[in-house]
Amino acid sequence: MPATALRRNRRPGKHQNLSAAPDPKTPTTPTTKYKVTGIRVLRSEWSKFWTLRSTLITLGVAVFLLVLFGAIASYTYSPDAVATSGPPGPGSSSGDSNAVSLAVTGVSFAQLAIGVLGVLLAAGEYSTGMIRSTLAAVPRRLPVLWSKAAVIGPIALVLTTLGALAAFQLGTPGLDGEKIALSLGDDGVLRSLAGAGLYLGLVAVFGVALGVLLRNSAGAIAALVGVLLILPGLASLLPDSWYDTLSPYFPSNAGSAVYALHQSSDALSPGAGLAVFAGWVALTLAGAAYRLVKTDV
Amino acid sequence: MIEARELTKRYGDKTVVDNLSFTVKAGEVTGFLGPNGAGKSTTMRMVVGLDSPTKGSVTVGGRSYAKHAAPLHEIGTLLEAKSVHPGRSAFNHLMALAYTHGISRRRVDEVIELAGLTSVAGKRVGAFSLGMGQRLGIASALLADPAIVMLDEPVNGLDPEGVLWVRNLLRGLADEGRAVMLSSHLMSETALIADHLVIIGRGRLLADTTVDDFTREASGGGVRVATTEARKLRSLLAGPDITISSSSAEELLVTGRDAREIGAIAAQHGVALYELTPQAVSLEAAFMDLTRDVVEYQSAPADTERKAA
Ligand SMILES: Nc1ncnc2c1ncn2[C@@H]1O[C@H](COP(=O)(O)OP(=O)(O)OP(=O)(O)O)[C@@H](O)[C@H]1O
Ligand SMILES: [Mg+2]
Numbered sequence: 001m002p003a004t005a006l007r008r009n010r011r012p013g014k015h016q017n018l019s020a021a022p023d024p025k026t027p028t029t030p031t032t033k034y035k036v037t038g039i040r041v042l043r044s045e046w047s048k049f050w051t052l053r054s055t056l057i058t059l060g061v062a063v064f065l066l067v068l069f070g071a072i073a074s075y076t077y078s079p080d081a082v083a084t085s086g087p088p089g090p091g092s093s094s095g096d097s098n099a100v101s102l103a104v105t106g107v108s109f110a111q112l113a114i115g116v117l118g119v120l121l122a123a124g125e126y127s128t129g130m131i132r133s134t135l136a137a138v139p140r141r142l143p144v145l146w147s148k149a150a151v152i153g154p155i156a157l158v159l160t161t162l163g164a165l166a167a168f169q170l171g172t173p174g175l176d177g178e179k180i181a182l183s184l185g186d187d188g189v190l191r192s193l194a195g196a197g198l199y200l201g202l203v204a205v206f207g208v209a210l211g212v213l214l215r216n217s218a219g220a221i222a223a224l225v226g227v228l229l230i231l232p233g234l235a236s237l238l239p240d241s242w243y244d245t246l247s248p249y250f251p252s253n254a255g256s257a258v259y260a261l262h263q264s265s266d267a268l269s270p271g272a273g274l275a276v277f278a279g280w281v282a283l284t285l286a287g288a289a290y291r292l293v294k295t296d297v
Numbered sequence: 298m299i300e301a302r303e304l305t306k307r308y309g310d311k312t313v314v315d316n317l318s319f320t321v322k323a324g325e326v327t328g329f330l331g332p333n334g335a336g337k338s339t340t341m342r343m344v345v346g347l348d349s350p351t352k353g354s355v356t357v358g359g360r361s362y363a364k365h366a367a368p369l370h371e372i373g374t375l376l377e378a379k380s381v382h383p384g385r386s387a388f389n390h391l392m393a394l395a396y397t398h399g400i401s402r403r404r405v406d407e408v409i410e411l412a413g414l415t416s417v418a419g420k421r422v423g424a425f426s427l428g429m430g431q432r433l434g435i436a437s438a439l440l441a442d443p444a445i446v447m448l449d450e451p452v453n454g455l456d457p458e459g460v461l462w463v464r465n466l467l468r469g470l471a472d473e474g475r476a477v478m479l480s481s482h483l484m485s486e487t488a489l490i491a492d493h494l495v496i497i498g499r500g501r502l503l504a505d506t507t508v509d510d511f512t513r514e515a516s517g518g519g520v521r522v523a524t525t526e527a528r529k530l531r532s533l534l535a536g537p538d539i540t541i542s543s544s545s546a547e548e549l550l551v552t553g554r555d556a557r558e559i560g561a562i563a564a565q566h567g568v569a570l571y572e573l574t575p576q577a578v579s580l581e582a583a584f585m586d587l588t589r590d591v592v593e594y595q596s597a598p599a600d601t602e603r604k605a606a
Binding site: 033034035037041043048052124125129130131132135137138139140296297 | 362370392
């Protein structure tokens with residue numbers, strides 16, 4: 001096989017080449033600089049995120065819902081009405097309304113859009129077959145999962161935090177003169193609004209994890225809706241004493257504690273809520289990582 | 298170089314690839330043939346680690362695929378199943394793959410041009426025709442300048458110009474010293490491109506041979522001779538390892554001697570021949586013969602349909 005020598009003279013790995021040292025190839029081609037690194041996989045996932053129209057639309061819808069419902073809730077607020085105009089769920093579970101809880105009314109809707117975004121980013125690769133190209137390029141597989149999470153989490157966090165701020169600011173004139181009016185500088189307001197962004201950033205990662213775990217958009221979206229919206233309702237069928245003990249730890253309840261202005265008596269503190277919700281996400285990610293590495297694609 | 302050793306894949310209790318060993322060498326085009334469902338695509342997925350073998354192993358350039366620092370630089374692959382997100386443009390798709398390996402934008406443009414996709418590089422892949430999708434797949438296989446190129450039915454969906462392009466491309470890649478492996482069901486098409494043949498059926502190795510040997514064996518179909526002196530010629534041609542049969546009084550079918558020999562012998566003894574025809578078995582027929590017992594999806598004879606209608 002004289003042709004082999006012509007191109008490269010390979011010594012099949014006596015020791016695995018884990019360091020950055022170049023392969024012991026003969027330098028016949030100037031292309032030996034090619035190498036997969038964590039940063040490069042991240043760069044690739046970043047580019048994939050921004051080059052799909054469906055991704056951009058879903059992201060836009062999420063932020064739009066967040067701002068729209070927050071602002072509307074503030075404008076339609078009347079102190080006499082019971083509860084808020086939003087649907088039951090996170091954001092309105094803490095009883096009395098305040099300027100922040102009104103501003104984050106849209107989280108209930110935005111979390112679905114953001115979660116779906118995560119699902120599409122991950123499960124969409126399976127339904128289209130793109131995953132085969134992706135994993136052929138990164139056969140160690142796990143960097144793909146981490147990179148997807150590391151791309152979508154911060155993007156969702158930043159944009160939805162801005163969205164929550166915008167909702168609050170847009171809603172402020174609507175609450176002009178009301179007892180519950182607050183300004184950005186007031187105690188806990190910024191923390192709560194950033195908390196909403198943090199929660200939604202984690203929801204996005206949760207969506208990615210579900211997508212990689214279930215490999216199917218419809219299934220993963222169903223699971224997302226089930227966990228975030230239906231689980232708390234189902235759990236109310238539990239005996240009261242159990243429910244009271246367990247309910248703060250449900251993903252959506254722990255999550256809503258992150259962006260509540262005042263900690264309600266039956267909820268976790270923002271920090272604890274964040275830890276618990278992040279724990280759920282981490283658990284799902286671990287399951288996704290296991291399936292990603294273990295099963296054929 | 299690809300080396301498969303006792304490669305086995307089971308899905309449930311169905312053994313799809315069965316104890317398969319073969320080698321794809323550098324500087325050669327290896328044709329990977331087998332009827333539908335023989336396990337070609339499954340084998341190729343195992344080569345790049347998308348499916349893991351139930352037993353056995355396969356290495357690429359001496360190690361398992363996932364252990365390479367730059368896997369796409371070792372082996373570029375075109376898979377049978379669609380492996381592209383239809384919502385992304387061809388350029389962005391290639392760019393996303395390029396980023397993982399630190400491949401430059403210039404190289405991306407280069408393979409786009411090589412594959413003849415320049416005018417549609419910005420279009421959504423979902424709008425591509427079958428052939429354009431295939432060209433994109435070939436472009437991504439070549440993206441990282443791989444030492445091995447492995448293509449699953451590359452000419453599927455290509456027009457004659459495209460088929461010729463692939464044929465010349467693969468020949469060129471092998472001549473540069475790369476290992477090329479391509480799967481196909483078409484023996485005659487593969488024989489034009491390949492040097493080496495690995496033929497499988499029901500996941501098992503049926504033949505590991507060169508195209509030349511296969512062709513030589515295929516043409517061993519005997520020589521048909523027609524003469525008025527059949528009986529005389531028969532005794533002249535007889536010998537060890539030579540079989541002669543006849544279907545009519547003036548016809549002989551001779552195997553073991555080629556047409557030239559037969560003609561010479563006949564001339565020497567003044568036997569007039571009025572037909573002397575080598576009975577070439579087509580490559581396709583030889584292939585079907587080889588795989589007859591192992592075809593997974595046997596078609597019913599065409600006339601049963603008419604009966605049913
Ligand atoms: N993921 C899977 N699960 C179960 N069975 C599978 C799977 N993938 C392939 N098979 C089965 O394995 C067999 C071999 O399939 P494969 O696609 O490898 O054949 P092939 O030689 O590429 O066929 P073709 O020429 O039609 O492309 C088929 O019977 C197929 O049904
Ligand atoms: Mg196939």
